[in-house]
Amino acid sequence: MFKDPKLAPELAVSQWFNTDKPLTLEGLRGRVVYLHAFQLLCPGCVAHAIPQVQKIEKIFRRSDLQIIGLHTVFEHHAAMTPVTLEAFIHEYRLQSPIGVDLADGKSPLPVTMRRYEMQGTPSSFLIGRDGTIIHRGFGIEDDMVVGARIASALAMPIPEVEKPAAPTGDASCADGVCPV
Amino acid sequence: MFKDPKLAPELAVSQWFNTDKPLTLEGLRGRVVYLHAFQLLCPGCVAHAIPQVQKIEKIFRRSDLQIIGLHTVFEHHAAMTPVTLEAFIHEYRLQSPIGVDLADGKSPLPVTMRRYEMQGTPSSFLIGRDGTIIHRGFGIEDDMVVGARIASALAMPIPEVEKPAAPTGDASCADGVCPV
Amino acid sequence: MFKDPKLAPELAVSQWFNTDKPLTLEGLRGRVVYLHAFQLLCPGCVAHAIPQVQKIEKIFRRSDLQIIGLHTVFEHHAAMTPVTLEAFIHEYRLQSPIGVDLADGKSPLPVTMRRYEMQGTPSSFLIGRDGTIIHRGFGIEDDMVVGARIASALAMPIPEVEKPAAPTGDASCADGVCPV
Amino acid sequence: MFKDPKLAPELAVSQWFNTDKPLTLEGLRGRVVYLHAFQLLCPGCVAHAIPQVQKIEKIFRRSDLQIIGLHTVFEHHAAMTPVTLEAFIHEYRLQSPIGVDLADGKSPLPVTMRRYEMQGTPSSFLIGRDGTIIHRGFGIEDDMVVGARIASALAMPIPEVEKPAAPTGDASCADGVCPV
Numbered sequence: 077m078f079k080d081p082k083l084a085p086e087l088a089v090s091q092w093f094n095t096d097k098p099l100t101l102e103g104l105r106g107r108v109v110y111l112h113a114f115q116l117l118c119p120g121c122v123a124h125a126i127p128q129v130q131k132i133e134k135i136f137r138r139s140d141l142q143i144i145g146l147h148t149v150f151e152h153h154a155a156m157t158p159v160t161l162e163a164f165i166h167e168y169r170l171q172s173p174i175g176v177d178l179a180d181g182k183s184p185l186p187v188t189m190r191r192y193e194m195q196g197t198p199s200s201f202l203i204g205r206d207g208t209i210i211h212r213g214f215g216i217e218d219d220m221v222v223g224a225r226i227a228s229a230l231a232m233p234i235p236e237v238e239k240p241a242a243p244t245g246d247a248s249c250a251d252g253v254c255p256v
Numbered sequence: 257m258f259k260d261p262k263l264a265p266e267l268a269v270s271q272w273f274n275t276d277k278p279l280t281l282e283g284l285r286g287r288v289v290y291l292h293a294f295q296l297l298c299p300g301c302v303a304h305a306i307p308q309v310q311k312i313e314k315i316f317r318r319s320d321l322q323i324i325g326l327h328t329v330f331e332h333h334a335a336m337t338p339v340t341l342e343a344f345i346h347e348y349r350l351q352s353p354i355g356v357d358l359a360d361g362k363s364p365l366p367v368t369m370r371r372y373e374m375q376g377t378p379s380s381f382l383i384g385r386d387g388t389i390i391h392r393g394f395g396i397e398d399d400m401v402v403g404a405r406i407a408s409a410l411a412m413p414i415p416e417v418e419k420p421a422a423p424t425g426d427a428s429c430a431d432g433v434c435p436v
Numbered sequence: 437m438f439k440d441p442k443l444a445p446e447l448a449v450s451q452w453f454n455t456d457k458p459l460t461l462e463g464l465r466g467r468v469v470y471l472h473a474f475q476l477l478c479p480g481c482v483a484h485a486i487p488q489v490q491k492i493e494k495i496f497r498r499s500d501l502q503i504i505g506l507h508t509v510f511e512h513h514a515a516m517t518p519v520t521l522e523a524f525i526h527e528y529r530l531q532s533p534i535g536v537d538l539a540d541g542k543s544p545l546p547v548t549m550r551r552y553e554m555q556g557t558p559s560s561f562l563i564g565r566d567g568t569i570i571h572r573g574f575g576i577e578d579d580m581v582v583g584a585r586i587a588s589a590l591a592m593p594i595p596e597v598e599k600p601a602a603p604t605g606d607a608s609c610a611d612g613v614c615p616v
Numbered sequence: 617m618f619k620d621p622k623l624a625p626e627l628a629v630s631q632w633f634n635t636d637k638p639l640t641l642e643g644l645r646g647r648v649v650y651l652h653a654f655q656l657l658c659p660g661c662v663a664h665a666i667p668q669v670q671k672i673e674k675i676f677r678r679s680d681l682q683i684i685g686l687h688t689v690f691e692h693h694a695a696m697t698p699v700t701l702e703a704f705i706h707e708y709r710l711q712s713p714i715g716v717d718l719a720d721g722k723s724p725l726p727v728t729m730r731r732y733e734m735q736g737t738p739s740s741f742l743i744g745r746d747g748t749i750i751h752r753g754f755g756i757e758d759d760m761v762v763g764a765r766i767a768s769a770l771a772m773p774i775p776e777v778e779k780p781a782a783p784t785g786d787a788s789c790a791d792g793v794c795p796v
């Protein structure tokens with residue numbers, strides 16, 4: 077799934093809200109990503125993490141930061157269905173894309189949560205322009221620190237994104253670039 | 257349902273949590289009751305009203321105050337079922353009895369909510385020892401004011417509770433009193 | 437100074453602000469008194485106690501509660517003079533009477549502070565209608581608890597104030613009562 | 617006083633605390649400076665600005681950010697003397713250098729305050745590595761925004777500091793450089 081062990085693990089999402097098409101970290105390479113994992117019945121998420129994300133949305137709206145929410149249900153599964161999540165998103169007026177972490181039945185923990193080895197919710201991951209994890213957070217994080225970390229990540233130069241080698245004898249214009 | 261128009265309307269509850277037997281305001285006459293109405297997806301309820309109720313539970317635990325929660329779902333009905341409420345009560349560690357306001361299908365608003373003519377959630381009602389409403393609250397209430405109101409209500413003398421007249425020619429011991 | 441050991445010790449004040457005439461606890465017998473001791477350079481006083489007192493002033497303004505501030509300077513004496521206190525009272529818009537605790541030179545601690553055996557600032561004392569101390573507080577106190585305590589104290593019946601025995605052979609009408 | 621109109625005006629300070637030698641913005645060129653102006657009896661300064669500065673001190677302690685406080689007394693001059701300021705600094709455990717803004721008697725406003733055309737207190741100025749003002753703040757500023765601004769400023773490359781031209785026919789080693 078993720079060849080380079082230094083890269084942030086790819087997302088595994090069963091359903092998206094607030095976006096027309098699925099997002100992948102690979103497709104976002106070159107941008108800073110703020111990934112926040114939550115459960116709608118998690119008191120710390122609702123009291124602290126969600127309001128903090130809303131603040132991030134507002135403050136960095138003119139930057140190229142991509143905020144992604146991940147609903148990582150690992151308990152009370154029957155109580156936190158996508159139907160309830162949709163109403164939650166509506167009531168809390170969340171604007172950024174939110175994915176439902178894929179439940180594969182192999183564990184009470186969904187797939188992305190296991191890939192990131194999250195300890196619980198709320199968790200957050202600041203992913204740099206090069207796709208690596210700059211910071212892993214668990215629990216309440218201080219606003220000033222969060223602001224400083226994101227600004228530092230945004231200030232880092234955009235890396236050379238590796239372009240896939242043009243397939244021999246194929247002059248297609250995949251990925252928007254037309255190879256000779 | 258409620259003969260005396262000055263009395264707080266009786267509760268209509270389809271399911272109770274945190275109590276073995278259903279509660280009625282009539283059965284609680286003589287005690288002060290703090291009735292708080294909420295929805296588990298209501299941001300103001302979760303951020304302000306629920307923590308305030310938890311504080312009331314703690315501060316007045318040695319008094320004879322009876323706290324009652326009422327889950328008054330009037331929107332997103334499929335998202336806030338008793339299954340989700342039960343997990344919510346567990347996660348937020350709510351201790352006092354909580355009833356699900358009865359949905360009778362005649363309105364998106366449940367029955368008790370209509371009886372009290374609530375404007376929305378969070379709402380709260382301080383009911384005195386005589387069964388009348390001392391204060392109606394809607395939205396965020398100040399902690400100091402809430403503490404003062406409850407203490408004042410508790411300080412009021414316990415009224416003479418009207419005892420039902422003993423039925424003629426019937427020597428039963430209903431209500432724990434044995435008439436001649 | 438205070439004959440009855442159960443009574444709250446009398447105040448010893450060298451200068452008053454926000455009042456035309458000096459206050460004494462004896463003269464306030466029959467009313468509930470909220471006495472708060474502070475220093476203008478005490479961080480906990482400024483951040484927590486003073487705003488709480490301002491809330492008490494607002495919430496209980498229609499009751500007969502008497503709020504009294506006491507500037508109990510026990511360190512940095514040269515930095516917290518009455519001149520600085522006066523500007524502090526102006527800037528923080530304090531409304532209730534405030535007295536400067538009397539420095540008698542026998543101790544770095546002023547007189548009233550010693551009489552009450554205060555541990556430091558902020559300290560607060562809730563004094564009942566009968567003149568006894570209902571509660572001693574030191575440090576940050578919870579708003580809801582403070583509101584409840586004051587309301588309970590206000591709800592207590594006004595005690596019979598001991599009237600001075602009429603001097604024999606003197607039909608004067610001292611204290612507003614005319615003895616036979 | 618300040619030749620380049622784009623540069624932040626130089627400080628005019630009559631007395632320093634928390635530093636052995638006076639600071640000048642010119643001497644700090646190449647570093648980011650967070651300059652905060654306050655008065656010890658200003659409620660907004662004590663409640664919001666000072667705690668925010670303490671947070672900045674903690675979070676950016678490993679960066680080369682220079683924090684400077686400026687006591688800009690423009691009212692109640694007799695109440696906010698250096699003696700009181702010294703006790704204030706002690707009680708609030710302020711760590712960064714703090715200067716007393718120079719009172720020249722020409723105005724109730726001290727000199728630096730006039731140079732910066734401050735509107736009042738609390739005011740803050742984020743000064744970039746090139747000596748220009750990046751942001752002017754007045755009143756309460758959001759923690760996340762402040763953190764982001766400072767981190768962005770710190771991420772800016774250190775500019776070439778203009779070296780003064782060697783005075784003709786003068787081989788002195790002023791400013792630590794020895795011209796030919």
